[in-house]
Amino acid sequence: MVLMKMYEIVEAYLGSAIKNDVVTVPAYFVDSQRQATKDVGVIAGLNVMRIINESTAAAIAYGLDKKATSVGEKNVLIFNLGGGTFDVSLLTIEEGIFEVKATAGDTHLGGEDFDNKMVNHFVQEFKRKNKKDISGNPRALRRLRTACERAKRTLSSTAHPLIAC
Incomplete structure (x- = not known):
């Protein structure tokens, strides 16, 4: 249903029917996962011409x-x-x-891992500067995680985000 709805949205945006489709998948997908994705596309009514990696797209x-x-x-x-x-x-x-030389993926590394490292770093910084351990304070950790996530996103457009400890 989601694929069919997306298809309708794209056709409405383009103002014409789509005849052929290229579907993207994560680089770490194995052949069986790629085939399953293609099968889902066909079931949804797509004419899947090719499956390519998201990073390749x-x-x-x-x-x-x-x-x-x-x-x-x-x-x-x-x-x-x-x-x-x-x-x-x-x-x-x-x-x-376009010639793809290599592609790879890691299912155990992502933005959440960076968030966790940042939170741990700033908990230690806060402890060093203020002589107070906030690691047992859920509210403080939640606020710190939100600030770290915001800083990470800010890095997309600026070189020096500010996180106040």
């Missing part, structure tokens, strides 16, 4: 944007850091041709 979008201005071969490394996973793809782009 990002590289393709990057390459399409740069195609007119770039000359020669470009090596592109795409990172996709999700909440609980990390994917990476290495591609070569030359004259509109």
